[in-house]
Amino acid sequence: MKKNNSKFGGKSSQSQRPQQGGKPPQRGGAPQKGAPAQRGGGGRELEIPKEWRPVIGTHAIKEALKVHPKMGKILWLRQGWESSADLREIQELTQAARIKIDNKPESVIDRFGSSHQGAVLFMNGAPTLSVDGLENFEKSILLILDGIEDPHNLGAILRTSWLIGVQGVLVPEDRAVGLTPTVHKVACGGAEHVPVVETTNFTNYAEDFKKMGYWIYGLSPRGKKSIFELDLPEKVVWAIGSEDKGMRVNTERLCDELVYIPQSSAAASYNASVATAMALTETLRQHQNSKPRKK
Numbered sequence: 001m002k003k004n005n006s007k008f009g010g011k012s013s014q015s016q017r018p019q020q021g022g023k024p025p026q027r028g029g030a031p032q033k034g035a036p037a038q039r040g041g042g043g044r045e046l047e048i049p050k051e052w053r054p055v056i057g058t059h060a061i062k063e064a065l066k067v068h069p070k071m072g073k074i075l076w077l078r079q080g081w082e083s084s085a086d087l088r089e090i091q092e093l094t095q096a097a098r099i100k101i102d103n104k105p106e107s108v109i110d111r112f113g114s115s116h117q118g119a120v121l122f123m124n125g126a127p128t129l130s131v132d133g134l135e136n137f138e139k140s141i142l143l144i145l146d147g148i149e150d151p152h153n154l155g156a157i158l159r160t161s162w163l164i165g166v167q168g169v170l171v172p173e174d175r176a177v178g179l180t181p182t183v184h185k186v187a188c189g190g191a192e193h194v195p196v197v198e199t200t201n202f203t204n205y206a207e208d209f210k211k212m213g214y215w216i217y218g219l220s221p222r223g224k225k226s227i228f229e230l231d232l233p234e235k236v237v238w239a240i241g242s243e244d245k246g247m248r249v250n251t252e253r254l255c256d257e258l259v260y261i262p263q264s265s266a267a268a269s270y271n272a273s274v275a276t277a278m279a280l281t282e283t284l285r286q287h288q289n290s291k292p293r294k295k
Contacts, residue, residue, distance in 0.1 A: 019050070022259055023177075048074075053123050053193075056109075056116040057182040058086040061095065063189025064121055069097035071125045078106040078118040087118050098292035112181040120181070129168040129195035132206070135212050139234045139278065139287045143169045143207065144202055144216070146251045147242030148272055151177045155186025162190035164280040168206055173198045176242075206254040209237055218255035219275055225259050227279055232286045238279045243272050 031246050048054075052073055060088050064074060075094045081087040081103070092102055099121075112120045134140060143166055154177050174263050177183065178198065199205065206216060217230070218239040239255055241247035242288060252258065261270060261278055270278070 055121045055183030056181045058190040065093045067192040071123045072099040074100045077102045127195040142237045144239040151182040153273040155183040158187040158190035160277045162193040168195045220258040223258040223260035
């Protein structure tokens with residue numbers, strides 16, 4: 001998909017465009033100025049550019065190599081990787097893609113997350129969202145995530161979005177998690193399929209989505225209807241609030257309707273990623289059961 005960022009004043013979190021003020025694209029636990037310089041072959045210093053996104057987790061790395069091998073720049077393997085079948089497979093895939101491989105002490109790879117499973121792949125670029133291209137979809141699902149801060153939630157949402165067929169995810173530039181290594185790990189390859197766009201302004205996107213025939217539904221306990229009472233249209237945007245405070249007022253105002261997910265107790269609420277999965281699954285169910293449009 002081609003980039004379509006300047007029109008809305010937002011940017012793809014996978015974009016290679018320089019960031020204003022040198023701000024790196026990863027946040028919420030990702031290295032702020034690229035990985036520390038490490039000794040490469042021959043004793044030279046190797047600096048990891050800040051725009052490269054580090055991918056950890058064997059499933060996530062394999063999917064990245066499968067889908068976007070040309071984006072791969074360098075793979076770091078822990079010393080002693082030969083004893084692991086998964087790491088041997090990753091080494092073979094990386095070698096076939098002609099991506100540079102370096103062996104590193106496990107303590108170096110630990111800086112990208114304790115659950116790295118022995119490898120980190122640095123990618124330059126990622127899926128981008130063409131807003132204009134959304135008009136070509138007969139059925140489509142998009143997400144607005146208003147302040148998700150837990151990388152495990154964002155990773156789980158991206159994994160579900162990949163399996164459901166979501167065309168794109170919008171997140172705020174500030175006070176929200178970005179594509180950190182942990183997000184890639186939890187997404188298990190979902191980040192290679194679903195464009196994530198960081199923006200300072202949901203409003204411009206929402207207005208354009210509505211012009212293309214999208215309806216925006218916000219998950220909120222203040223909703224008057226359950227998601228199971230909805231007759232969902234062919235083009236849907238789900239707006240999901242942050243884990244603790246829910247949606248901001250300005251985001252709620254963008255919604256055509258607020259709806260809720262039924263629960264037997266009001267003492268707690270669904271996890272953000274679980275609520276998103278329920279809304280997406282109901283949307284897919286209705287889309288698959290709906291009759292084809294007459295031409």
